Amino acid sequence: MEYQAFLVKYAEIGLKGKxxxxxxxxxxxxxxxxxxxxxxxxxxxxxSGRIYVHxxxxxxxxxxxxxxxxxxxxxxxxxxxxxxxxxxxxxYRRAVAYMAEAYPDRKKTFKVETRRINKNFPVGSQDMxxxxxxxxLNAYPELSVDVHHPDILLQVELREKVxxxxxxxxxxxxxxxxTNGRAMLLxxxxxxxxVAGYMIAKRGVVIDAVYFHAPPYTSERAKQKVVDxxxxxxxxxxxxxxxVVNFTDVQLCIYETCPHDELTIIMRRYMMKIAEQLAEQDxxxxxxxxxxxxxxxxxxxxxxxxxxxVCHLPVFRPLIGFDKKDIVEIAQKIGTFETSxxxxxxxxxxxxxxxPVTRPxxxxxxxxxxxxxxxxxxxxxxxxxxxxxxxxGM
Amino acid sequence: xxxYLDNSATTFxxxxxxxxxxxxxxxxxxNPSSLHKKGMEAEQYVRVARETIAGTLKVDPKEIxxxxxxxxxxxxxxxGGAMAHRRTGKHIITTQIEHSSVANPVKFLEKEGxxxxxxxxxxxxxxxxxxxxxxxDEDTSLVSIMxxxxxxxxxxxxxxxxxxxxxxxxDILFHVDAIQSYGKxxxxxxxxxxxxxxxxxxxxxxxxxxxxxxxxxxxxILPQILGGGQQxxxxxxxxxxxxxxxxxxxxxxxxxxxxxxxxxxxxxxxxLVAGLSGMEGVTxxxxxxxxxxxxxxxxxxxxxxxxxxxxxxxxxxxxVSSGSACSSNHPVYSATLTAIGVRxxxxxxxxxxxxxxxxxxxxxxxxxxxxxxxxxxxxRYRRR
Numbered sequence: 158m159e160y161q162a163f164l165v166k167y168a169e170i171g172l173k174g175k176x177x178x179x180x181x182x183x184x185x186x187x188x189x190x191x192x193x194x195x196x197x198x199x200x201x202x203x204x205s206g207r208i209y210v211h212x213x214x215x216x217x218x219x220x221x222x223x224x225x226x227x228x229x230x231x232x233x234x235x236x237x238x239x240x241x242x243x244x245x246x247x248x249y250r251r252a253v254a255y256m257a258e259a260y261p262d263r264k265k266t267f268k269v270e271t272r273r274i275n276k277n278f279p280v281g282s283q284d285m286x287x288x289x290x291x292x293x294l295n296a297y298p299e300l301s302v303d304v305h306h307p308d309i310l311l312q313v314e315l316r317e318k319v320x321x322x323x324x325x326x327x328x329x330x331x332x333x334x335x336t337n338g339r340a341m342l343l344x345x346x347x348x349x350x351x352v353a354g355y356m357i358a359k360r361g362v363v364i365d366a367v368y369f370h371a372p373p374y375t376s377e378r379a380k381q382k383v384v385d386x387x388x389x390x391x392x393x394x395x396x397x398x399x400x401v402v403n404f405t406d407v408q409l410c411i412y413e414t415c416p417h418d419e420l421t422i423i424m425r426r427y428m429m430k431i432a433e434q435l436a437e438q439d440x441x442x443x444x445x446x447x448x449x450x451x452x453x454x455x456x457x458x459x460x461x462x463x464x465x466x467v468c469h470l471p472v473f474r475p476l477i478g479f480d481k482k483d484i485v486e487i488a489q490k491i492g493t494f495e496t497s498x499x500x501x502x503x504x505x506x507x508x509x510x511x512x513p514v515t516r517p518x519x520x521x522x523x524x525x526x527x528x529x530x531x532x533x534x535x536x537x538x539x540x541x542x543x544x545x546x547x548x549x550g551m
Numbered sequence: 552x553x554x555y556l557d558n559s560a561t562t563f564x565x566x567x568x569x570x571x572x573x574x575x576x577x578x579x580x581x582n583p584s585s586l587h588k589k590g591m592e593a594e595q596y597v598r599v600a601r602e603t604i605a606g607t608l609k610v611d612p613k614e615i616x617x618x619x620x621x622x623x624x625x626x627x628x629x630x631g632g633a634m635a636h637r638r639t640g641k642h643i644i645t646t647q648i649e650h651s652s653v654a655n656p657v658k659f660l661e662k663e664g665x666x667x668x669x670x671x672x673x674x675x676x677x678x679x680x681x682x683x684x685x686x687x688d689e690d691t692s693l694v695s696i697m698x699x700x701x702x703x704x705x706x707x708x709x710x711x712x713x714x715x716x717x718x719x720x721x722d723i724l725f726h727v728d729a730i731q732s733y734g735k736x737x738x739x740x741x742x743x744x745x746x747x748x749x750x751x752x753x754x755x756x757x758x759x760x761x762x763x764x765x766x767x768x769x770x771x772i773l774p775q776i777l778g779g780g781q782q783x784x785x786x787x788x789x790x791x792x793x794x795x796x797x798x799x800x801x802x803x804x805x806x807x808x809x810x811x812x813x814x815x816x817x818x819x820x821x822x823l824v825a826g827l828s829g830m831e832g833v834t835x836x837x838x839x840x841x842x843x844x845x846x847x848x849x850x851x852x853x854x855x856x857x858x859x860x861x862x863x864x865x866x867x868x869x870x871v872s873s874g875s876a877c878s879s880n881h882p883v884y885s886a887t888l889t890a891i892g893v894r895x896x897x898x899x900x901x902x903x904x905x906x907x908x909x910x911x912x913x914x915x916x917x918x919x920x921x922x923x924x925x926x927x928x929x930x931r932y933r934r935r
Contacts, residue, residue: 373862412932508932 158258160218160236163225164322165208168232168330183333183361184208184230190395191224204316205274211239222326227393229359230336231328235312237320245280248319249292252311255321256293256300266303267293271313278315285313332361334395339363340443340473341436343428344387344399346379346501349447349476351386351493352484356475357445358394365439366390366397367432369404374508379501384547389493391550400435401545404428406536408508414532415525417510421455422517423526425464427537433470434541444468449476449484454513463517553868554914558754559701559731559847559905560872565756568800571596572758572793583790584781593792600799607806608748609739610765616785617795620762621730621751622652627764627786628747629656631772632693632724633665639722640692646670646678646707647890648700653728654886657695666690676705676837676891683712687719694725698732702887702903703837704847706732713744724770730754734805735813735845746770750802752794756907757801761794812908816845819906819915823848826919830926836893836901846906849888851897854930860902863929867921872903 167184185201185208192199197216202209210225218236225234238255242248256263269289271282280288289311294300314320342354344366358364368383380401391397411423432444448456455464465472476484488494555563564572575596581589583597597617605612618624633643645657647669661667668686670678678696687694694716698709713725726747729738733748734755740748747770752761766772766785778787805812821840827833832853837843852860857873864871884898893901904918 373866374859376858376862409932 158236158255159238161212161239162237162320163210163221164235164237164320165210165225165231166233166235166328167208167230180230180333180336181208183335184228186335187228187230187333187395188225191228191392192221195220195224197221226326226328228333229329229331229361229393230333232330233328234326235322236324236326237322239318239320241318243278245278245285245288248285248313248315248321249289251319252289252313252321253292253296255323256297256309256311259323260309263297264299265308266301266306267309267311268302268304268307269293269311269313271315273315275315275317282315285315289313329359329393331359334358334361334363337361338443339365339439339441340445341432341439341441342366342445343432343447344368344383345447346382346386346497346499347447348481348488348494348497349449349452349484350445351390351447351497352487352491353445353447353473353475354390355393355487355491355493357473358390362443364390364394364397364445365400365436365441367400367402367435369428369431370401371405371408372403374405374408376501378499382496382499382501384549385496386493387547387549389491389496393491394550396551397549398439399547399549401547402431402435402540403543403545404431404540407431407533407540410529410533410536412508414528418512418514419517419522419525420508420510421513422460422463422522423529425455425460426467426522426526427533429464429467429472431537431540433468435544436470441470443471443473445473445475447476447484448474449479449481452481454515457515459516459518460514463519463522466519552914552917553870554910554918555870556904556906556910556914556918557870557872558907558910559903561753561759562756562907563909564753564758564797565801565804567804568757568797571800572797575793575796580792583792584779593790596792596796596799597790600795600802603799603803604763607738607802608765610741611768613783614765614768616764616766616782617790617798618762618764618786619760619791619794620753621650621728621749624730624749624751624762624764625650625652625728626656627775628724628726628749628766628772629653629693629695630660631775632726632747632770633660635771635773636692636722636724637665640690642666642668642688642690642692644668644670644683644686644691644694646672646696648672648676648702648705648887649695649697650701650728650730653695653697670696672705672890674891675842676700676703676887678707678712680708680712680715683715684719687716687723691720691723694723695728696726697728697730698736698738699729699844699847700837700887701731701847702885703849703891704731704844705837705891706736706843709745710743717744724772731844731847734802735816737809740765740767747772752798752801755801755805756909758794758797760791761798763798813845815908816906817841819910819912820845820848822912822915823904823906823919826915827922830922832926832930834897836888836891848904848906849901850904851893851901852926852930853897853900855900855926857900857902859929860900860925863925864918864921869918869921872905873901 188201198213200211269286271285273282309323311323340362342364344350354364370380387397387399415423579592581593583594601612601615604615643665670682672678696707709727716723716725724746727745728749730751733750746767748765750763753759774785776787781787827850834851836849861873888898
């Protein structure tokens with residue numbers, strides 16, 4: 158079937174009162190951005206509370222639907238046939254053809270629902286419902302009418318042009334990126350952090366990311382993997398500024414100075430500190446991590462509390478109550494899983510102790526960190542000064 | 552200074568190899584099967600390459616089948632050999648230290664109902680002769696043994712093993728994976744009882760995607776790629792003329808001044824081994840002196856993960872390889888290192904240096920200098 162346009166439905170942003178225009182404009186921008194990668198030319202318009210995507214040229218249907226289902230804020234997409242007419246007979250003829258193509262098996266119930274926005278159209282909406290229903294029943298005797306719970310809800314919009322549709326493809330929901338400020342994602346090569354970034358971006362937040370690189374302990378391939386993950390997330394979240402921090406010296410300093418079983422937790426605290434400074438530079442208002450309670454030693458509730466203690470910005474942990482399997486499910490859905498499981502060492506695992514502390518006590522950790530005073534500050538500064546920023550998904 | 556010491560992974564292409572590849576891609580680009588002049592020209596390149604290679608082995612040019620490389624040669628030899636003889640014998644003998652392009656086809660055959668014996672090796676990586684004699688039986692149809700092990704450079708006495716095999720039964724196919732040895736050793740398949748011999752082009756400064764299988768005229772194997780019947784039906788598909796022509800030139804170059812090349816490789820190797828032996832916590836695996844291959848050195852660095860050392864060397868433009876790419880969660884240990892009894896804690900700490908005749912003493916000295924600096928530093932930081 159050849160669809161000429163898509164109706165893009167949005168739910169939540171409809172509720173935003175005076176800000177509604179701003180939200181709609183953001184959604185339009187995101188739809189246009191997402192469609193840029195699709196072959197074909199599209200026009201995205203807003204008309205009386207609805208968003209339409211018109212294909213101006215031949216286009217790839219599957220690619221287009223995929224691009225649209227990646228735009229946060231979209232609740233559903235309806236592919237439509239669209240044509241220019243004022244003649245009811247033409248509408249009937251096209252509707253009959255549409256049913257034949259869209260429903261090879263027509264042993265179904267249906268209902269016609271018409272909206273007449275163009276008041277010059279010679280038939281009213283009630284009459285159109287009745288007339289068209291009759292025409293379809295005559296054309297396809299196997300159809301039957303059910304006005305309460307129809308299998309097929311055939312919608313007819315009489316606007317400048319006529320739109321006919323009945324299929325609804327669910328969108329991702331959420332809010333358009335760019336409507337809710339900016340946050341800094343701590344991105345590792347693992348399964349969780351890309352999912353965490355995806356989830357916060359889904360609430361309309363622009364994402365930046367920071368990756369802690371530890372050459373020669375982590376390889377260029379590990380870094381490439383993180384760039385690839387950021388790219389995949391950016392398909393949904395839009396462009397991402399990825400900051401690569403050379404963390405080796407900070408890590409080695411901690412390794413040499415602090416008790417080994419506290420290494421991971423102290424390292425995490427320094428990561429948070431550095432991420433927070435980068436967040437401030439970028440005017441990000443929060444940090445995002447992929448932590449989930451109890452998943453590893455550094456994510457026990459005690460560890461999370463001790464890590465959190467260094468942060469002034471709010472830290473969002475959207476996966477905090479998720480089981481691994483639920484996280485994996487989302488990672489698979491958004492296409493980051495395959496990359497995440499590539500076997501490259503990341504800097505969290507290289508020096509990890511056989512038995513890291515699982516119930517760190519803040520006072521003890523702070524005391525251990527005292528030992529770093531005077532040594533580690535220049536290394537942190539150096540790490541911040543030598544950050545490499547990669548723009549992903551531009 | 553750059554020191555590329557990963558020549559057993561791959562090598563750069565010689566300028567004269569590149570030239571002939573370019574010529575056969577752009578000007579003399581014909582299909583050897585075409586009847587016209589362009590085809591004749593292309594056929595000529597293939598013929599010359601075949602004759603050059605046959606000359607290095609002192610065999611009949613008709614016994615050379617060009618393939619896409621070492622992996623295909625090994626697959627053709629093993630699967631083609633085993634399948635051709637499956638009615639008379641279903642027992643295969645190989646070793647515990649073969650490259651995956653032998654080990655995996657053998658595993659495939661095992662699943663298809665063949666019986667397989669994996670011969671053990673000594674701590675130096677050399678196959679146990681008695682174990683071979685014990686394994687040979689009435690049902691044995693194929694024996695596959697590598698000449699030089701790719702990880703530690705151990706040299707297998709293939710001539711002697713070939714003799715043992717054919718003394719038992721001249722109908723048994725004796726296959727030698729010579730991918731790491733061709734160009735570094737004089738190989739005489741006829742004299743050495745070798746029926747099938749695999750070679751790869753890109754390990755000897757030839758193009759990637761080039762290689763050949765020597766198939767002794769009396770040996771029967773089943774072709775694995777069927778089609779237009781090129782190469783006497785042994786390997787269908789339009790000949791990859793640029794790769795074949797390049798391989799021929801590279802093979803010729805390796806065996807020109809052969810003695811000088813090998814002497815140079817041995818002396819570089821000795822220099823490297825002497826330097827490494829002086830370092831604390833370093834163990835050389837496999838052959839130490841001239842009893843093995845002239846170009847491969849396997850060394851374990853106590854307390855330093857191979858991948859970390861590799862990346863630290865890479866920062867100084869020194870390129871080596873680690874036994875296997877492994878992650879902290881799922882280490883995959885090398886079958887070869889395990890078979891020669893390398894200590895478990897060293898399996899993950901083993902690096903391979905592999906030389907080419909184009910490496911220099913200065914590069915070896917530079918590498919040793921960098922290692923002397925890095926090793927103490929890196930071994931300070933280890934998992935505790």
